Amino acid sequence: SKSYNITLLPGDGIGPEVISVAKNALQLVASIEGFKVAFEEMPMGGAALDAVGVPLPDETLNSAKKSDATLLGAIGGYKWDKNEKHLKPETGLLQLREGLQVFANLRPATVLPQLVDASTLKKEVAEGVDLMVVRELTGGIYFGKPRGFSTNENGQEIGFNTEVYAAYEIDRIARIAFETARKRRGKLCSVDKANVLEASMLWRKIVTALASEYPDVELSHMYVDNAAMQLVRNPKQFDTIVTNNIFGDILSDEASMITGSIGMLPSASLGAAGPGLFEPIHGSAPDIAGQDKANPLATMLSAAMLLKYGLGEEKAAQRIEAAVLDTLNRGFRTGDIHSAGHKLVGCKEMGEEVLKSI
Amino acid sequence: SKSYNITLLPGDGIGPEVISVAKNALQLVASIEGFKVAFEEMPMGGAALDAVGVPLPDETLNSAKKSDATLLGAIGGYKWDKNEKHLKPETGLLQLREGLQVFANLRPATVLPQLVDASTLKKEVAEGVDLMVVRELTGGIYFGKPRGFSTNENGQEIGFNTEVYAAYEIDRIARIAFETARKRRGKLCSVDKANVLEASMLWRKIVTALASEYPDVELSHMYVDNAAMQLVRNPKQFDTIVTNNIFGDILSDEASMITGSIGMLPSASLGAAGPGLFEPIHGSAPDIAGQDKANPLATMLSAAMLLKYGLGEEKAAQRIEAAVLDTLNRGFRTGDIHSAGHKLVGCKEMGEEVLKSI
Numbered sequence: 001s002k003s004y005n006i007t008l009l010p011g012d013g014i015g016p017e018v019i020s021v022a023k024n025a026l027q028l029v030a031s032i033e034g035f036k037v038a039f040e041e042m043p044m045g046g047a048a049l050d051a052v053g054v055p056l057p058d059e060t061l062n063s064a065k066k067s068d069a070t071l072l073g074a075i076g077g078y079k080w081d082k083n084e085k086h087l088k089p090e091t092g093l094l095q096l097r098e099g100l101q102v103f104a105n106l107r108p109a110t111v112l113p114q115l116v117d118a119s120t121l122k123k124e125v126a127e128g129v130d131l132m133v134v135r136e137l138t139g140g141i142y143f144g145k146p147r148g149f150s151t152n153e154n155g156q157e158i159g160f161n162t163e164v165y166a167a168y169e170i171d172r173i174a175r176i177a178f179e180t181a182r183k184r185r186g187k188l189c190s191v192d193k194a195n196v197l198e199a200s201m202l203w204r205k206i207v208t209a210l211a212s213e214y215p216d217v218e219l220s221h222m223y224v225d226n227a228a229m230q231l232v233r234n235p236k237q238f239d240t241i242v243t244n245n246i247f248g249d250i251l252s253d254e255a256s257m258i259t260g261s262i263g264m265l266p267s268a269s270l271g272a273a274g275p276g277l278f279e280p281i282h283g284s285a286p287d288i289a290g291q292d293k294a295n296p297l298a299t300m301l302s303a304a305m306l307l308k309y310g311l312g313e314e315k316a317a318q319r320i321e322a323a324v325l326d327t328l329n330r331g332f333r334t335g336d337i338h339s340a341g342h343k344l345v346g347c348k349e350m351g352e353e354v355l356k357s358i
Numbered sequence: 359s360k361s362y363n364i365t366l367l368p369g370d371g372i373g374p375e376v377i378s379v380a381k382n383a384l385q386l387v388a389s390i391e392g393f394k395v396a397f398e399e400m401p402m403g404g405a406a407l408d409a410v411g412v413p414l415p416d417e418t419l420n421s422a423k424k425s426d427a428t429l430l431g432a433i434g435g436y437k438w439d440k441n442e443k444h445l446k447p448e449t450g451l452l453q454l455r456e457g458l459q460v461f462a463n464l465r466p467a468t469v470l471p472q473l474v475d476a477s478t479l480k481k482e483v484a485e486g487v488d489l490m491v492v493r494e495l496t497g498g499i500y501f502g503k504p505r506g507f508s509t510n511e512n513g514q515e516i517g518f519n520t521e522v523y524a525a526y527e528i529d530r531i532a533r534i535a536f537e538t539a540r541k542r543r544g545k546l547c548s549v550d551k552a553n554v555l556e557a558s559m560l561w562r563k564i565v566t567a568l569a570s571e572y573p574d575v576e577l578s579h580m581y582v583d584n585a586a587m588q589l590v591r592n593p594k595q596f597d598t599i600v601t602n603n604i605f606g607d608i609l610s611d612e613a614s615m616i617t618g619s620i621g622m623l624p625s626a627s628l629g630a631a632g633p634g635l636f637e638p639i640h641g642s643a644p645d646i647a648g649q650d651k652a653n654p655l656a657t658m659l660s661a662a663m664l665l666k667y668g669l670g671e672e673k674a675a676q677r678i679e680a681a682v683l684d685t686l687n688r689g690f691r692t693g694d695i696h697s698a699g700h701k702l703v704g705c706k707e708m709g710e711e712v713l714k715s716i
């Protein structure tokens with residue numbers, strides 16, 4: 001029978017709690033579907049800084065590279081916030097993305113009927129929202145060179161970064177986006193700032209040129225400032241959004257908050273070949289860490305994305321997704337999504353209920 | 359008696375309609391308060407492209423520079439969307455901002471009790487929102503060099519821009535923001551991406567260094583992705599936000615949509631010395647242009663900001679602001695903010711009702 005190696009990166013804050021719960025779910029669906037999973041747990045982020053002094057040890061990156069897929073909990077915390085850049089937990093995450101060359105970040109934002117009240121948007125605006133942000137993850141201003149500090153001609157201190165995209169980088173992320181849209185409702189909105197930025201003008205040109213290869217997908221373009229507005233005004237107008245690294249960072253977070261339940265949202269980061277990286281979109285929530293209060297469902301759903309996109313085990317993925325919905329239907333809620341009439345549970349109990357549903 | 363020169367830039371789409379209405383209001387409050395206003399109307403944006411082939415003719419920039427303040431309607435439209443960069447209406451706007459050196463863009467987002475239902479956010483989330491985005495307007499990635507198109511070492515086409523800030527640019531916008539916060543509720547949130555970008559690290563350092571000069575202002579920092587979320591989750595937590603050009607573009611538009619009535623929102627762009635630029639934050643709305651459907655209140659309120667920040671005529675400014683509220687209280691609504699039980703009026707009639715209220 002098939003056997004997969006999965007690297008687990010619990011990380012910081014609530015990371016270890018949610019990873020431990022998701023691990024159990026992976027093990028259970030594997031045994032039901034008849035494949036094997038072997039886990040390797042490695043340090044990353046603040047935990048790695050404390051243990052070995054760097055946010056992404058070589059051993060951790062190597063484990064992730066050799067494995068079939070990597071599941072990350074969360075990284076960061078107040079403790080390391082003032083660290084120099086190369087000693088920040090976030091830097092480890094950027095190094096991991098670059099090291100794995102996972103250029104395509106898929107971030108769904110879905111309003112579940114069970115949780116529509118969690119949104120700060122009016123019910124009629126929030127219900128039925130089901131969009132996917134395809135964010136470019138290994139290029140743009142996050143990685144562009146030159147970058148750094150210097151002094152200008154007047155002796156003034158300056159800080160600078162470069163937003164840069166090469167044609168092939170845009171082409172490959174756009175293809176993923178067109179294919180994603182094709183499997184969804186066939187609508188793709190490319191977001192840029194082509195009225196001001198040359199990097200966006202190239203972006204728009206390359207995306208537009210691809211449209212003829214995907215005649216079944218309806219392509220539109222939107223400026224990023226307008227997209228930030230439209231997500232608030234009428235998020236249902238969106239199916240698939242494709243955008244660059246920094247705009248994707250901002251818009252995917254905005255979209256996820258529109259659902260009102262960021263404790264529910266997973267993400268997948270994929271490369272052309274090689275293993276993917278899967279993680280909940282929420283942070284490490286240091287204020288509730290170690291208190292068994294975290295919502296493990298985003299990590300459960302990230303494990304489902306890992307099964308689907310990372311291992312091609314669709315059925316096992318569907319088992320987890322169905323079990324998450326079933327657990328919600330049975331009325332279980334962690335604190336972040338709790339409302340009157342539902343059973344308030346902790347991270348562990350929520351995990352056990354999902355296992356029962358599986 | 360005092361006399362002021364005001365440059366009017368009607369621009370495109372609904373621009374001429376809203377400017378004509380605001381001009382009447384300026385004239386009326388001037389005569390009541392006992393000062394004179396002389397108007398010079400100049401072409402700009404698409405209108406200037408059609409007339410003389412450039413989006414910002416020298417005569418227009420010179421008029422704005424010589425005047426005491428400039429009031430802009432709106433620019434842009436489908437017709438010029440595919441123009442090359444130097445022939446885009448937007449480029450004219452960027453040249454105007456640069457030419458006037460108006461580095462501080464003040465963009466209030468206020469939910470009026472009369473219009474709380476216009477927001478897509480739940481009433482309890484939207485009501486009472488009253489925030490001000492102070493956006494840096496003449497620096498950062500909008501103007502940074504180098505920029506353009508090139509080929510990389512692999513012969514691949516690239517497009518690139520530079521996000522760059524010098525210490526003095528951050529210092530001067532931060533001072534305006536601290537002073538703005540001081541006159542408001544004393545809370546300033548500086549938004550950056552200092553966990554990734556060097557330009558943001560310098561931003562945070564300079565803003566932080568200023569805090570000791572404003573001990574009465576409570577300073578906090580937030581990453582831009584989190585800010586995009588927090589505006590949706592709980593916009594009331596914000597008083598004054600200060601951020602760079604591109605983040606300000608995105609967040610101020612998001613904030614304005616949270617009010618649900620972008621037809622109501624003004625903006626002011628100010629320099630260290632010299633005349634300011636005042637404009638509604640909405641666009642040129644080509645689909646309703648020339649149909650007497652536009653909401654002129656954002657331009658009215660921009661005229662009020664012009665009186666207050668541009669000419670120091672506080673009382674005249676208050677007259678317009680009070681008249682706008684009074685007109686809303688008397689039940690008049692343009693289509694964009696109309697709801698059952700109110701009187702639907704066009705742009706002109708709304709303008710006349712405001713004049714009556716004045």
Ligand SMILES: CC(C)[C@H](C(=O)O)[C@@H](O)C(=O)O
Pocket residue numbers: 090091093094249553554583
């Ligand atoms: C932690 C940070 C570097 C990261 C990013 O900006 O990409 C995060 O915000 C995300 O979206 O995964």
Ligand SMILES: CC(C)[C@H](C(=O)O)[C@@H](O)C(=O)O
Pocket residue numbers: 195196225448449451452607
């Ligand atoms: C039209 C465009 C160039 C402009 C900008 O990006 O600054 C607009 O979006 C704004 O916010 O005033």
